[in-house]
Amino acid sequence: MADESFRIAELLLDGCTCGHILVKLALEAQGRDNPDLVRAMSGLALGMGQGFNCGSLTGGCCVLGLYGGQSDENQPGHPRFDIMLEEFSGWFESEMKEKFGGIDCEQIIHFDPALKQERCPGIILDCWLKVDEILAKHKVDVEQPAQTAWEED
Numbered sequence: 001m002a003d004e005s006f007r008i009a010e011l012l013l014d015g016c017t018c019g020h021i022l023v024k025l026a027l028e029a030q031g032r033d034n035p036d037l038v039r040a041m042s043g044l045a046l047g048m049g050q051g052f053n054c055g056s057l058t059g060g061c062c063v064l065g066l067y068g069g070q071s072d073e074n075q076p077g078h079p080r081f082d083i084m085l086e087e088f089s090g091w092f093e094s095e096m097k098e099k100f101g102g103i104d105c106e107q108i109i110h111f112d113p114a115l116k117q118e119r120c121p122g123i124i125l126d127c128w129l130k131v132d133e134i135l136a137k138h139k140v141d142v143e144q145p146a147q148t149a150w151e152e153d
Contacts, residue, residue: 004025004125004128004129005121005125007025007028008021008025008121008124008125008128009121011024012120012121017041017042017044017045017046017055018044018045018054018055018056018059018120018123018124018127019041019042019043019044019045019055019056019058019059019062020038020041020042020045020059021059021124021128022041022056022059022060022062022063022124022127022128022131023037023038023041023059023062023063023066024038025063025128026063026066026067026131026142029142029143030142030143030144030145031143032145037066041055041059041062044058044059044062046105046111047104047105047106051104051105051106051107051111052104052105052106053103053104053105054092054096054103054104054105054108054123055105056092056120056123056124056127057089057092057096057103057127059127060088060092060127060128060130060131061085061088061089063131064081064084064085064088064131064134064135065077065081066146067135067140067142067146068080068081068084068135068138068140068146069081069146071146075146075148078138078140078146078147080138083138084134084135084138087134087137088127088130088131088134091130092127092130095126096108096123100119108123
């Protein structure tokens with residue numbers, strides 16, 4: 001966990017946002033690089049620029065999609081992908097409502113740079129650990145790219 005905390009802090013100092021960081025952690029775990037995917041995560045920053053859903057929530061869902069989502073009609077997603085999304089989103093909603101009163105970026109950091117600096121690193125780390133836990137529970141190796149075919153449990 002110390003390595004992830006350090007890496008998250010490093011990426012925040014480099015100007016990365018929640019979504020950037022979560023996808024970078026996933027790609028680094030796989031030993032891969034995908035600048036286009038990382039760039040696409042910019043659209044999630046600051047609650048899609050309006051204080052909507054926290055980028056750690058949407059970014060975490062995107063990371064789950066990276067591992068278990070459908071790529072096309074020939075490569076269906078993980079048979080339990082919907083359950084993984086539900087587990088992550090449900091956990092996030094419960095945690096953030098209890099701690100901050102909601103799941104929106106505006107509710108969590110109120111567009112306050114000091115609150116962002118205080119809260120976001122821990123939220124990102126918690127989300128990464130939860131994504132990793134959910135993937136492991138569903139027999140998805142965080143160090144491997146998505147499979148082209150999945151076996152039912």
